[in-house]
Amino acid sequence: MDGMADVFDRKQRIAVLGGGPGGYEAALTAAQLGAEVTLVERTGVGGNAVITDVVPSKTLIATAEATNAIGEAADLGVQFFTRGENGRAVRPEVAVNLQAVNQRLLRLARQQSEDMKSNLIRAGVRVVQGDGRLDGANRVIVSAGQGSKATDFDEIDADTIIVSVGASPRELDSARPDGERILTWKQLYNLADLPEHLVVIGSGVTGAEFASAYLTLGAKVTLVSSRDQVLPGEDEDAARVLESVLTRNGLNLLAKSRAESVVRDGDKVVVTLSDGRVVEGSHCLMAVGSIPNTAGIGLEEAGVQLNPSGHIRTNRVARTSVPSIYAAGDCSDVLPLASVASMQGRTAVFHAMGDAVQPIELRNVSSNIFTQPEIATVGWTQRQIEEGIAQGEIYKVPLAANPRAKMQGIKDGFVKLFARTGSGTVIGGVIVAPRASELIYPITLAVEHRLTVDQVAASFTVYPSLTGAIGEAARAMHLVKI
Numbered sequence: 001m002d003g004m005a006d007v008f009d010r011k012q013r014i015a016v017l018g019g020g021p022g023g024y025e026a027a028l029t030a031a032q033l034g035a036e037v038t039l040v041e042r043t044g045v046g047g048n049a050v051i052t053d054v055v056p057s058k059t060l061i062a063t064a065e066a067t068n069a070i071g072e073a074a075d076l077g078v079q080f081f082t083r084g085e086n087g088r089a090v091r092p093e094v095a096v097n098l099q100a101v102n103q104r105l106l107r108l109a110r111q112q113s114e115d116m117k118s119n120l121i122r123a124g125v126r127v128v129q130g131d132g133r134l135d136g137a138n139r140v141i142v143s144a145g146q147g148s149k150a151t152d153f154d155e156i157d158a159d160t161i162i163v164s165v166g167a168s169p170r171e172l173d174s175a176r177p178d179g180e181r182i183l184t185w186k187q188l189y190n191l192a193d194l195p196e197h198l199v200v201i202g203s204g205v206t207g208a209e210f211a212s213a214y215l216t217l218g219a220k221v222t223l224v225s226s227r228d229q230v231l232p233g234e235d236e237d238a239a240r241v242l243e244s245v246l247t248r249n250g251l252n253l254l255a256k257s258r259a260e261s262v263v264r265d266g267d268k269v270v271v272t273l274s275d276g277r278v279v280e281g282s283h284c285l286m287a288v289g290s291i292p293n294t295a296g297i298g299l300e301e302a303g304v305q306l307n308p309s310g311h312i313r314t315n316r317v318a319r320t321s322v323p324s325i326y327a328a329g330d331c332s333d334v335l336p337l338a339s340v341a342s343m344q345g346r347t348a349v350f351h352a353m354g355d356a357v358q359p360i361e362l363r364n365v366s367s368n369i370f371t372q373p374e375i376a377t378v379g380w381t382q383r384q385i386e387e388g389i390a391q392g393e394i395y396k397v398p399l400a401a402n403p404r405a406k407m408q409g410i411k412d413g414f415v416k417l418f419a420r421t422g423s424g425t426v427i428g429g430v431i432v433a434p435r436a437s438e439l440i441y442p443i444t445l446a447v448e449h450r451l452t453v454d455q456v457a458a459s460f461t462v463y464p465s466l467t468g469a470i471g472e473a474a475r476a477m478h479l480v481k482i
Contacts, residue, residue, distance in 0.1 A: 020047030022328025023164030026345030134298035175262035207287035379428025
């Protein structure tokens with residue numbers, strides 16, 4: 001009886017494998033709820049998302065936005081001049097010091113990682129550096145990684161294990177990255193100078209974001225897309241606007257083209273397409289997807305079911321096929337977004353510890369593509385409505401007619417709203433605009449709380465503002481008698 005009492009009296013033990021957004025949120029939430037928490041991380045708290053992916057890439061994009069703002073300032077009547085030796089005004093060139101940019105973004109990433117680690121330690125989480133793997137359903141084995149001190153935690157027994165080991169860039173045998181000329185998105189930040197000609201293989205989110213950023217920074221960019229548009233699978237109107245902006249700014253888009261091989265030839269790269277054409281550049285970015293870091297960490301031996309792609313199968317509370325094991329983030333079979341990973345981590349802990357749980361509803365997740373302009377989406381898509389999967393009406397407001405957009409010199413973009421036929425409930429939306437990632441939130445709230453277009457229209461928007469276009473769309477949808 002005394003042994004049973006000890007089991008019920010002791011804190012719940014939770015081991016978190018991987019310190020990315022999902023693992024970090026899981027560990028922090030569990031500690032706040034009173035659990036005994038150990039987090040095992042190989043490279044640093046924050047994982048790839050903070051150290052080599054989301055934080056550095058979006059910092060690079062912020063620099064590109066600043067460069068773009070300077071370039072477009074003349075349209076607003078702001079001109080930059082300096083005085084030459086003869087006293088005449090000379091327009092200076094806008095130069096980008098890529099080495100300084102990369103040093104700054106890597107420094108910010110390290111600072112963010114350290115801040116997250118400090119938060120965990122203050123909350124009472126034990127942070128262990130090393131390589132972790134499962135030894136059954138209730139134990140994690142830590143092998144000391146480079147510079148780690150894991151001797152006290154070689155074997156971690158746990159009531160619950162949360163796996164959040166992330167994913168890595170996919171590599172092709174015909175285009176092996178060398179870290180100097182043929183690069184993955186993790187290796188871009190080693191560049192000291194702006195690429196003379198960057199060839200980007202892959203026109204998905206990662207490829208489009210980096211193509212947009214480096215084009216704005218001043219590099220010549222060629223984008224190789226195997227599909228007939230940039231961002232295949234995204235809203236077609238949004239992809240069309242982005243493609244128009246990019247090509248207008250000098251992007252060389254090779255649509256319906258597939259890269260057969262990429263090889264280095266001295267200080268250049270040679271990209272051979274499947275139709276025999278050859279593209280030469282100074283550097284090549286391989287943006288052909290990612291693979292989950294689930295191999296060799298004991299998942300299958302513990303009974304955890306994986307998809308053929310290697311992703312961990314989870315239900316709506318992030319639980320795997322093994323009751324004591326949960327999964328969060330890019331290693332799971334859910335949307336590969338940092339916000340979703342964080343929600344999965346919290347949801348897993350709430351469920352494991354018997355707290356109130358609201359299952360994840362992916363339909364309500366907003367996402368953003370950080371190109372210029374940005375593309376933000378939430379809810380059902382226009383394609384699903386047109387195919388009859390969802391019953392809805394569509395209304396689009398071009399930003400060119402918005403007074404605030406005119407003041408800011410914004411010529412491209414739109415707000416698109418989807419509402420259910422009959423009830424007028426907002427079921428989705430798309431925004432293409434600068435800072436669309438900020439503007440999508442009102443539509444996300446409407447989708448989450450099932451507001452009608454009339455309820456959205458009844459809310460005041462600031463005049464003038466870009467969010468005024470959301471109100472305008474909502475008012476128009478009332479007039480069309482949904």
